[in-house]
Each structure stands twice: as C-alpha cells, then as structure tokens.
Amino acid sequence: MVKYFSIFILYILSFFSMHAQTRDSIAGEYYLQGVMETASGFQLLPDSSFQFFYSYGAVDRYGSGKWSLQNGHVILNSKKKPESDFTLVKTRSTKNPNVTIKINHPNSNILGHFECTVISDKKLRQLQTNPGGIAVFPLQKVDSIYLLFQFCPDRYSSFAVPDNKNYFEFKLEPSIAEVFFEEFILSLTDSGLSGGHPLLQGGGYRYVKNN
Incomplete structure (x- = not known):
C-alpha cells in the first residue's frame, strides 16, 4: 500500500512539474511580424500575467491581464472595459x-x-x-x-x-489608450503564436518569440 501511495505522489509531483515547465517555457516576449510601420506584441510572464503593446505612428496603446493555457492555445483576459472613456x-x-x-x-x-x-x-x-x-x-x-x-x-x-x-x-x-481582452485566443506555433490582433482587422497574424 505504501509503495502504491509513493508512486501516486511521484506521479502528482511529476504532473505539476511538467505543467510548470510548460508554462515557464511559453513565457516570453512575442513580436508581431509582417505589418508595415507597426510595432506590437505580447509579453507573457511566468506568473500568468501579460502585457500588450501597440505603436503605429503617433498612436500608442497598451493592455494587461492574465493568460492561461488550454489545448495548445493561449487565452488572454483582462479587467472589464469601462462603460465610457x-x-x-x-x-x-x-x-x-x-x-x-x-x-x-x-x-x-x-x-x-x-x-x-x-x-x-x-x-x-x-x-x-x-x-x-x-x-x-x-x-x-x-x-x-x-x-x-x-x-x-x-x-x-x-x-x-x-x-x-x-x-x-x-x-x-x-x-x-488601454486595450481590453475577453477570451482572446492565440495558437501556439513552432516559432511563437498566431491568430488575431485586438486592433487590426482579419486574422492569421504571426507573433515570433524573442529567444
């Protein structure tokens, strides 16, 4: 009985260790690619918080919130948008x-x-x-x-x-100037992330991880 209990504990510890490693390995800076004169990206932090930035000409926007990992996707959420600016x-x-x-x-x-x-x-x-x-x-x-x-x-x-x-x-x-996120989904790729952009139309944008 003690043997099986020890194996169970090792399995649980291994599971949480793998989960933490996955989250830590995803954390980093991701920069938007292929959009002329636009600088934008996400910083995913190991504590599950994120920062977003967008700069185009004289326009600078920002955002922040929490990110989670689900089935190969990064999901972003932030605080509720105010009713009026x-x-x-x-x-x-x-x-x-x-x-x-x-x-x-x-x-x-x-x-x-x-x-x-x-x-x-x-x-x-x-x-x-x-x-x-x-x-x-x-x-x-x-x-x-x-x-x-x-x-x-x-x-x-x-x-x-x-x-x-x-x-x-x-x-x-x-x-x-703040950008708000609600169930905003990005897909994990070999080079970083892909998906939409909160301020640009369309989809299929690439965000390359800065290693």
Whole structure:
C-alpha cells in the first residue's frame, strides 16, 4: 500500500512539474511580424500575467491581464472595459445661438482629433473639434452625444444629455489608450503564436518569440 501511495505522489509531483515547465517555457516576449510601420506584441510572464503593446505612428496603446493555457492555445483576459472613456464634467444652458462641445485634455496636440456627433429628433450631425478641442453646432435640442478619439477608432462613447442644455464639456479619461481582452485566443506555433490582433482587422497574424 505504501509503495502504491509513493508512486501516486511521484506521479502528482511529476504532473505539476511538467505543467510548470510548460508554462515557464511559453513565457516570453512575442513580436508581431509582417505589418508595415507597426510595432506590437505580447509579453507573457511566468506568473500568468501579460502585457500588450501597440505603436503605429503617433498612436500608442497598451493592455494587461492574465493568460492561461488550454489545448495548445493561449487565452488572454483582462479587467472589464469601462462603460465610457469620457466624463461629462460640465453642462449648462447659455444664451449663445449654438450647441458647443468642448474636450479637455492636458495634451493640446490631440485636441483637434475628436469626432463629435449629436443626435436631435433622430437626425445625426457630426463635426471634428478645432485645435482647441471645441465643436460648435447650430442650436438644436440635443438628445444624445457620441464622442470618438480618432487615434482610438474602436472606442465610441455615448451620452444621453439633460434637457434644454447647449453647452457640454467632457474630460478624456486615461482608459482611452488601454486595450481590453475577453477570451482572446492565440495558437501556439513552432516559432511563437498566431491568430488575431485586438486592433487590426482579419486574422492569421504571426507573433515570433524573442529567444
């Protein structure tokens, strides 16, 4: 009986040792290949956490979370995406004969890169902010506002607005640059990983491991 118990314990220890070695061997840095002018990749850490980065021109995005291994696939998950990447910080009624939307951010270089959409009586009107972060629409009753930062086109934020207001001031939250993952699957290959990309269309992307 003692002999069989000892064999069982050795088997269990061997199983967990193999599991740890597999996880440790997968851990590392994986870089996107074959996409011009784009730097992107994943860092899988032995503690099952990961870091993601993406850089294209003036756009830098990042993400983080936990990874797991299932049947030859790496599965990525992160915290829940916030409901909005903007905060409505001020709204009021003014005597100005227009509807004004203003975006606040300490980096003045990005203030001219927001798309503002107002919906009024089921009609849609869209403007881009000027270099000061302001978009001015003709006076109308606004039912809702949609905001988009052009450097992060995957992230629309929408707001239902109070009645009889024609001035709206928003703050851009740091979460706009963060990329969130939910059951994002990559396949293990001889050279690294393959699969989709959280910010690029299509699939079949290759991520080569940096040995």
